[in-house]
Amino acid sequence: xxxxxxxxxRKERRLREAGWGWTLFAGIISLIYFFPVLWIIMTxxxxxxxxxxxxxxxxxxxxxxxxxxVFYRVAQTGSGEAIGTGMGxxxxxxxxxxxxxxxxxLIIGTLASYGFSRYPLKGNDTYLFVVLTTRMLPPIIVIxxxxxxxxxxxxxxxxxxxxLLYAAxxxxxxIWMMKSFFDELSPDVEDSARMDGSSEFGVFFKMxxxxxxxxxxxxxxxxxILTWNEFLFALLLTSTDTRTVPVAMARTxxxxxxxxxxxxxxxxxxxxxxxxxxxxxxxxxLLRGVTxxxxxx
Amino acid sequence: xxxxxxxxxxxxxGDMLAVSGVDLDVAAGEVLCLLGPSGCGKTTTLRMIAGLExxxxxxxxxxxxxxxxxxxxxxxxxxxxxxxxxxxxxTVAENLGFPLHHDKLPQAEIDNLVSxxxxxxxxxxxxxxxxxxxxxxxxxRVAVARAIIRDPNCFLFDEPxxxxxxxxxxxxxxxxxEILDGLSKATVIVTHDQLEALTMADRIAVMRDxxxxxxxxxxxxxTKPKNLFVAGFIGTPQMNLQEAVLTGFEGDKGTxxxxxxxxxxxxxxxxxxxxxxxxxTLGIRPRAYDIIEEAAEDTFSAEVDLIEPMGxxxxxxxxxxxxxxxxxxxxxxxLEQGERVHMRCRPEQAHVFNTEGxxxxx
Numbered sequence: 001x002x003x004x005x006x007x008x009x010r011k012e013r014r015l016r017e018a019g020w021g022w023t024l025f026a027g028i029i030s031l032i033y034f035f036p037v038l039w040i041i042m043t044x045x046x047x048x049x050x051x052x053x054x055x056x057x058x059x060x061x062x063x064x065x066x067x068x069x070v071f072y073r074v075a076q077t078g079s080g081e082a083i084g085t086g087m088g089x090x091x092x093x094x095x096x097x098x099x100x101x102x103x104x105x106l107i108i109g110t111l112a113s114y115g116f117s118r119y120p121l122k123g124n125d126t127y128l129f130v131v132l133t134t135r136m137l138p139p140i141i142v143i144x145x146x147x148x149x150x151x152x153x154x155x156x157x158x159x160x161x162x163x164l165l166y167a168a169x170x171x172x173x174x175i176w177m178m179k180s181f182f183d184e185l186s187p188d189v190e191d192s193a194r195m196d197g198s199s200e201f202g203v204f205f206k207m208x209x210x211x212x213x214x215x216x217x218x219x220x221x222x223x224x225i226l227t228w229n230e231f232l233f234a235l236l237l238t239s240t241d242t243r244t245v246p247v248a249m250a251r252t253x254x255x256x257x258x259x260x261x262x263x264x265x266x267x268x269x270x271x272x273x274x275x276x277x278x279x280x281x282x283x284x285x286l287l288r289g290v291t292x293x294x295x296x297x
Numbered sequence: 298x299x300x301x302x303x304x305x306x307x308x309x310x311g312d313m314l315a316v317s318g319v320d321l322d323v324a325a326g327e328v329l330c331l332l333g334p335s336g337c338g339k340t341t342t343l344r345m346i347a348g349l350e351x352x353x354x355x356x357x358x359x360x361x362x363x364x365x366x367x368x369x370x371x372x373x374x375x376x377x378x379x380x381x382x383x384x385x386x387x388t389v390a391e392n393l394g395f396p397l398h399h400d401k402l403p404q405a406e407i408d409n410l411v412s413x414x415x416x417x418x419x420x421x422x423x424x425x426x427x428x429x430x431x432x433x434x435x436x437x438r439v440a441v442a443r444a445i446i447r448d449p450n451c452f453l454f455d456e457p458x459x460x461x462x463x464x465x466x467x468x469x470x471x472x473x474x475e476i477l478d479g480l481s482k483a484t485v486i487v488t489h490d491q492l493e494a495l496t497m498a499d500r501i502a503v504m505r506d507x508x509x510x511x512x513x514x515x516x517x518x519x520t521k522p523k524n525l526f527v528a529g530f531i532g533t534p535q536m537n538l539q540e541a542v543l544t545g546f547e548g549d550k551g552t553x554x555x556x557x558x559x560x561x562x563x564x565x566x567x568x569x570x571x572x573x574x575x576x577x578t579l580g581i582r583p584r585a586y587d588i589i590e591e592a593a594e595d596t597f598s599a600e601v602d603l604i605e606p607m608g609x610x611x612x613x614x615x616x617x618x619x620x621x622x623x624x625x626x627x628x629x630x631x632l633e634q635g636e637r638v639h640m641r642c643r644p645e646q647a648h649v650f651n652t653e654g655x656x657x658x659x
Contacts (some may be wrong), residue, residue: 188382197370197399210386
């Protein structure tokens with residue numbers, strides 16, 4: 001008991017710095033959260049037998065077979081020759097569509113939120129609310145009209161269609177988030193730049209944007225995660241050529257020989273890498289940029 | 298000539314009249330302080346001069362030229378903002394050089410000017426730093442340096458010292474004054490700190506509710522306040538303002554009924570034009586009283602209620618028939634709480650305000 005007490009004791013450390021006890025406690029909680037991800041990653045390295053073993057195994061001989069199977073499968077007819085699964089293309093689609101969609105949403109969203117923040121319309125809040133209402137409906141409700149519109153506009157199955165849709169899908173959230181960052185900036189800096197001879201474009205690009213790197217990073221991270229995992233729109237609006245990974249992944253679930261857990265886990269593991277990477281890269285930026293420079297309120 | 302003229306300047310925000318018919322005239326080399334409580338419209342006035350706010354009515358002339366329709370950058374004005382408004386993503390050197398890019402100067406000349414102004418304001422060591430890594434005083438100096446570097450026609454300062462601590466404020470006050478003295482430009486400083494206004498300004502314009510109450514030299518604003526608002530606003534501790542009734546006038550002395558005491562005091566001769574029995578407000582500064590031993594016809598007596606030592610001087614709060622009278626005396630004078638004292642106002646230090654709140658003077 002005294003050992004436990006000392007773990008949580010407040011003596012001999014700086015105020016507000018967590019002791020080992022709390023750190024351990026937080027560690028256990030995070031492990032519970034992280035466990036499903038960890039399990040998937042482990043499964044990706046398991047053989048089919050290990051993956052389905054009861055009780056589940058924690059120690060096993062890792063194999064890369066699943067990862068190979070993501071990209072190549074043995075032809076069912078003929079001489080066991082390896083044929084591509086097209087998964088590489090789907091990964092490209094996912095990366096391309098998500099980055100283009102998020103990029104577009106960020107550009108439009110940042111410009112729009114600058115307008116909302118600095119040149120408010122009469123009834124500004126109403127407009128902002130209206131912008132958000134488009135995201136209040138569950139996607140399944142709007143998917144049919146969107147599907148029909150895309151069919152008629154000839155956008156169905158094309159890159160441009162999905163990119164536009166993802167941009168629109170991220171826009172409300174980008175506008176709201178970026179507006180809050182613009183509201184934090186001191187308009188004095190912009191006024192000062194105006195007096196010093198900056199054009200309105202100069203004010204926006206030279207003064208506001210550099211101050212908002214952190215805000216842009218945060219918005220981008222959330223938008224990327226949302227878009228990366230989007231399934232429903234992608235399912236209905238992409239063709240074989242433009243199919244994204246979540247859709248392709250879902251197809252492997254319904255195989256003739258049951259769910260190939262190892263294969264699925266391998267796809268997910270690969271699928272996690274880009275989004276992990278983006279978050280990790282931008283996270284540094286996020287933390288660094290939070291102190292907004294000279295203006296104190 | 299570097300001058301600022303403002304005529305009938307008015308700003309309405311919807312139904313709210315923020316600035317109403319302001320007239321100002323700032324000569325070359327003159328420092329005018331706009332002084333007033335928060336929300337009196339002084340910053341709005343400054344922003345209209347700068348061109349950052351449109352005018353609802355009236356005219357702004359800079360160097361004799363009407364500038365109402367001209368963009369801020371073309372008005373040839375430099376402004377120092379309250380929170381400095383340094384460009385956070387640019388280094389100090391880039392901050393200083395920024396206004397020069399507009400004038401399309403060659404980079405070599407920009408560098409020269411930057412290092413020159415940096416030397417003047419002791420910023421040479423921090424030129425490569427970002428504003429976020431500067432001390433408050435340095436930020437302030439960068440803001441001032443960025444304003445003077447372009448050699449503009451006029452300067453505008455919005456609460457330039459409000460963010461500095463007391464010691465730094467004194468140093469900066471001197472430094473800014475010195476710099477402005479050497480430049481002979483028209484300068485407008487907005488402040489709510491009367492000490493700042495009194496020390497830095499050649500003239501002070503006291504504002505209230507969007508209107509200018511009085512424009513005068515610091516000395517005149519202090520000694521000849523135009524009305525009750527100015528009288529009460531300028532000076533610390535605040536001027537004693539007591540309700541009184543004029544009961545007569547003899548020689549140069551008026552007799553007043555103040556809280557059931559009758560006091561005869563030397564006041565402005567114009568006071569004799571008031572009807573006997575008219576209600577007035579007597580304004581006497583806390584430092585205008587002498588404590589004396591004996592009661593006389595020109596003394597007012599009151600009971601010591603609270604003693605506040607302020608270092609060199611002591612502030613005494615006296616109570617008499619429910620009114621608080623503040624008197625500042627030398628620290629060597631010892632008074633006890635509850636003691637009854639007599640005080641006499643020094644000649645020409647008693648101001649009489651009529652029922653409209655205007656000072657009666659000839």
